[in-house]
Amino acid sequence: FERPRPVLQIEMLSVDRLVPYIRNARTHSEDQIAQIAASIAEFGFTNPILIGEDEVIIAGHGRLMAAKALGLTEVPVIVLDHLTEAQRRALVIADNRIAENAGWDDDLLRSELAALREADFDLDLIGFDETELDEIMAGFEGFGMGGGGDEAQGEGTGGGAATPAP
Numbered sequence: 621f622e623r624p625r626p627v628l629q630i631e632m633l634s635v636d637r638l639v640p641y642i643r644n645a646r647t648h649s650e651d652q653i654a655q656i657a658a659s660i661a662e663f664g665f666t667n668p669i670l671i672g673e674d675e676v677i678i679a680g681h682g683r684l685m686a687a688k689a690l691g692l693t694e695v696p697v698i699v700l701d702h703l704t705e706a707q708r709r710a711l712v713i714a715d716n717r718i719a720e721n722a723g724w725d726d727d728l729l730r731s732e733l734a735a736l737r738e739a740d741f742d743l744d745l746i747g748f749d750e751t752e753l754d755e756i757m758a759g760f761e762g763f764g765m766g767g768g769g770d771e772a773q774g775e776g777t778g779g780g781a782a783t784p785a786p
Contacts, residue, residue: 626702630668632694638669638684639676643709646716648682655747656686662745668696670715678708679715730760 648656665687669680677684678700687695703711733756736743743753 626700628698628700630696630698633671633675633697634694635684635687635692637675638671638695638697639674640681640684641677641712644677644681644712646681646712648685653682653685653689656682657689658745659747660686660690660692662742665692665696668698670700670711671697672703672708673699673701678703678711726756730757733757734760 660683665683667680667683669683670678671680672678680697684695700708700711733743733753736746748756
């Protein structure tokens, strides 16, 4: 048996109409809300908030908080009216948890970060703090985030992010 595919449509909805899910177990620090807000300001609202027909948020609590911090009055939403109550509850968790299970191709990440820096892109907008960037880029020729000078240059070894020396 194949389920019919839902028709997903992006709509604009007032932030005042959206209702946070009272049992949402995911938390958002003020720093993370500021990161999300900076991302929205730089790139636009590229990831709509997912809601039920009752306008209760399924995914996007942090995006709503960031939108309010930016003074936005409307946000893009997608109404998921095809989910059962159990599916909605599960998606609230799965939307956050499954993303945490992803990894990084360290060599590609280093290359992309180096290219962004070369283009003078503000790396504060991508979610890594300066210490994390230093650790990721350790040994990547020419990056030198933390004032590492010549000792930050060298040949990359591939694999995982370098561990800082004690």
